[in-house]
Amino acid sequence: MIESRTHAAAALFRRDMKLAFRRLGESLLPLFFLFTVIVLIPLGVGPGPNLLSRMAPGMVWVAALLASLLALEHLFRPDLEDGTLEQWFVGERAVYARVMARLLSHWLVTGLPVIVFSPLAAEMLNLPRHALGTLIVSLVIGTPALSLLGGLAASLTLSTRGASVLLSILIFPLIVPLVIFATGAVSMAADSLDPGAHLGLLAAFTILSLTLAPIGIAAALRMNLE
């Protein structure tokens, strides 16, 4: 039973990854988007290094958020349209495992590239060098929660009209604590203070969304199919 579930999830994950690699350009679009946001900020507020380094923690995170938002609309939509989503709910009912597999591939496509390229973004925004480690740690802990809560918003709006606008309205309140804890940690580190408390809360928030969001996603997906 458990074996067949992992099997179903692994098959889905392999398929998603294969697709992501086949459309590599498309998969990397969120990353390019992130950098357009990061270039726009100095153009908007001026290139003064002091101002930029104060804003950097928030800006890198907001850019990461916007980048992950881009791919959300298509998280479950293609499966709904070609009918494969319905198959998730027949047979072994490996819904939970499949949801986790899909979220993992979403994170690998949107979250991981942001983490990998965050040193570059941090440098462009003049983030103090000693805060870089904290920025990376906060992204590693926090971006999975971004995928989880984004997945929840995507599953809720799956079969609605005007899903993309609604999706961004729904996701904003859900991720308020995430943004506060994550940028708080980086700001603390930038001010040479201990970011431990912020990072701990961030981890707690991610664990909480890891336990609850998939349940909500599975329920919302089923209701959308009814």
Next chain:
Amino acid sequence: MIWKTLKIWFHKLGSAPSFYRFARVVSPWLWFGFAVTAAYGLYLALYVVPPDYQQGDSARILYIHVPAAWQAMFIYLVMTILAIIALIWRIRLTEILAMSCAPIGAALTLVCLVTGSLWGKPMWGTWWEWDARLTSMLVLLFIYIGIMGLYAAFDDRRKGARIASVLIIAGAVNIPIIHFSVEWWNTLHQGATIKLTGESSMDPSMLPPLIWMVISTKLFFGAALLDRARNELLDQDRSKKWVARQVLETSS
């Protein structure tokens, strides 16, 4: 015995026509009760309570601001309970009631935000301060709007109500965390500013108008909820026989 009659009463109320009749009879009384208690509460707030020694008469905004904030949060609690019942037992009436809560909660959150801003202008010198409570009320407003938007985005009302109920519960889990995080963020970034409703001990004379306003907002919620739920029921059942009997015969 009492339990049994209560159960029968509950089942009867669960059917659409009897709820419709119940709401039609009860809602005017609740509106009346709201008008009386609000009038008395506002009379106390404006005439009886002495002005605050620090804030002058602007402190009288408290009697709108605080009851609205409390009621907006209380409505979220009620809505969450209704959403849980709706998801577990699939009772249509609780779906309708939960969905009818959202616009009322949003309205009171808006009252809280606008009065907070109006109070903030003379106290802080700006219309908007990133005060912890105002900020979390703003997030609450977004959650309410999200619920209303999600419900409205489905053609199938019952499906929309159930999916919005999932969002309501997700919001209920998140609201305490949001509140805590915003408070924390605020203390780290700002230090102490003047708080609108302070930790300073409340003068005993402030309590009666506050209590009356709290009661009146509760009655207001009940009345508005029944009115909205009644409309929703009418809309969903527009082709049912009982609606024809209720509506067409009384109005023609």
Next chain:
Amino acid sequence: MIPELSHASYVWTSYSVFGVIVAWQFIQPLIRRKRLVDSMLEAEAERRAARRNQQ
């Protein structure tokens, strides 16, 4: 009758905002109900007219 208040404009605006929003919560369901009933009556009248034409 009307009490003299400091910051009077802020206090009165707050109270009227409360009044307006509460009033809107009272009026809006009335308007919606009227629209609903009207549309139902209209549909009923059409149905009757169709039946008469058939006969």
